[in-house]
Amino acid sequence: MSSLPVPLPLLQVKNINKTFPIHRNIFHLLSSSNPARKAIDNVSFDLGQGEVLVIAGESGSGKTTLAKLIMGALIPDDGTISFEGNYIHSLKKRKALYSMIQMIHQDPYSSLNPNIKIKDIVMEPLKIHENNLSRNEKDEKVRLALRRTRLEPVEEILEKYPTMLSGGQRQRVSIARSIVKIPKLIIADEPVSMLDISVRAEILSLLNELRKTLNISIIYITHDLATSRFIGDKIGIMFAGSIIEYGEIDEVLHNPLHPYTWMLLDAVTFSTNESKFYKSFDGINLSELPLKGCKFYNRCKLSFTDCTNDLEQFDISKRHSVSCFYYRNQNINRNRNID
Numbered sequence: 001m002s003s004l005p006v007p008l009p010l011l012q013v014k015n016i017n018k019t020f021p022i023h024r025n026i027f028h029l030l031s032s033s034n035p036a037r038k039a040i041d042n043v044s045f046d047l048g049q050g051e052v053l054v055i056a057g058e059s060g061s062g063k064t065t066l067a068k069l070i071m072g073a074l075i076p077d078d079g080t081i082s083f084e085g086n087y088i089h090s091l092k093k094r095k096a097l098y099s100m101i102q103m104i105h106q107d108p109y110s111s112l113n114p115n116i117k118i119k120d121i122v123m124e125p126l127k128i129h130e131n132n133l134s135r136n137e138k139d140e141k142v143r144l145a146l147r148r149t150r151l152e153p154v155e156e157i158l159e160k161y162p163t164m165l166s167g168g169q170r171q172r173v174s175i176a177r178s179i180v181k182i183p184k185l186i187i188a189d190e191p192v193s194m195l196d197i198s199v200r201a202e203i204l205s206l207l208n209e210l211r212k213t214l215n216i217s218i219i220y221i222t223h224d225l226a227t228s229r230f231i232g233d234k235i236g237i238m239f240a241g242s243i244i245e246y247g248e249i250d251e252v253l254h255n256p257l258h259p260y261t262w263m264l265l266d267a268v269t270f271s272t273n274e275s276k277f278y279k280s281f282d283g284i285n286l287s288e289l290p291l292k293g294c295k296f297y298n299r300c301k302l303s304f305t306d307c308t309n310d311l312e313q314f315d316i317s318k319r320h321s322v323s324c325f326y327y328r329n330q331n332i333n334r335n336r337n338i339d
């Protein structure tokens with residue numbers, strides 16, 4: 001009996017790297033040996049259709065660079081990114097690809113043109129990707145997107161300008177624009193961080209509901225582990241360009257392994273109990289990071305000589321992996337509650 005073919009993941013990111021030159025002064029600019037900063041360091045992951053992957057990390061850890069690479073706005077130095085099995089950077093039909101990927105930005109105030117009515121803002125993707133539709137068909141899709149994002153009464157909202165709406169309503173407009181031509185993948189870059197705490201949960205549950213009803217995959221980028229639990233299936237913790245811990249979100253957040261993940265979780269719970277694993281510091285100073293081996297080495301209380309070797313990922317279980325030499329020969333199971 002022949003076995004069924006395994007479906008390809010929607011998105012496959014394999015061993016990508018991205019380096020930016022650092023131009024500190026005119027001498028560096030003129031020098032042939034410009035120093036460089038690795039913003040993305042050997043990142044790999046798969047994303048299935050309808051799945052939500054949270055990418056969490058502090059400012060400067062490489063989250064936005066990763067989003068730009070997936071959107072094709074940047075090209076990796078090496079490694080590959082495939083969408084439905086096709087390398088995105090060699091695809092000729094980019095427009096078709098980008099009809100399937102939409103982005104929701106952090107700032108609902110600057111991401112919407114204040115001079116354009118909501119009906120025209122939400123219609124933009126249809127004008128680009130489905131211009132064969134009649135005006136009535138486009139209008140109907142815009143109305144449906146507004147109903148799906150609970151922007152009601154629809155007929156009133158259609159005629160409004162962004163400045164007439166609250167922050168939460170504006171972010172719903174961004175979401176309506178992103179789903180009007182139903183995409184396969186949404187990249188949401190800190191979509192609730194600029195909103196009132198009172199509306200954050202509503203926006204997250206809306207995104208969750210839409211991905212279930214429309215079977216959309218989401219990459220949810222955040223520095224906030226507390227909100228990520230409301231939306232994610234999987235999580236990748238980023239530190240200095242690398243995903244240092246990865247797995248199912250409940251597993252990673254309730255049984256964290258990497259000392260850096262402990263540090264992020266302690267910041268959420270204001271706990272200092274676990275600082276036995278790391279030396280606290282305020283944010284990442286990239287110039288202080290070790291050039292070789294684990295970049296958390298200088299901050300880690302578990303570090304030993306192996307940690308200066310090239311980083312390796314260890315699978316702790318099918319649901320959880322960590323890039324930390326401490327776990328090479330250990331199957332440590334620490335339970336911890338972050339509620």
Ligand SMILES: Nc1ncnc2c1ncn2[C@@H]1O[C@H](COP(=O)(O)OP(=O)(O)OP(=O)(O)O)[C@@H](O)[C@H]1O
Nearest residue numbers: 020021039057058059060061062063064065066286
């Ligand atoms: N175009 C660029 N040229 C040079 N360096 C860059 C460029 N874009 C990003 N970087 C550097 O790459 C690193 C990662 O930046 P990135 O914006 O991806 O981080 P981030 O995690 O999204 O941070 P934030 O949450 O503050 O947006 C940083 O050190 C940043 O200064």
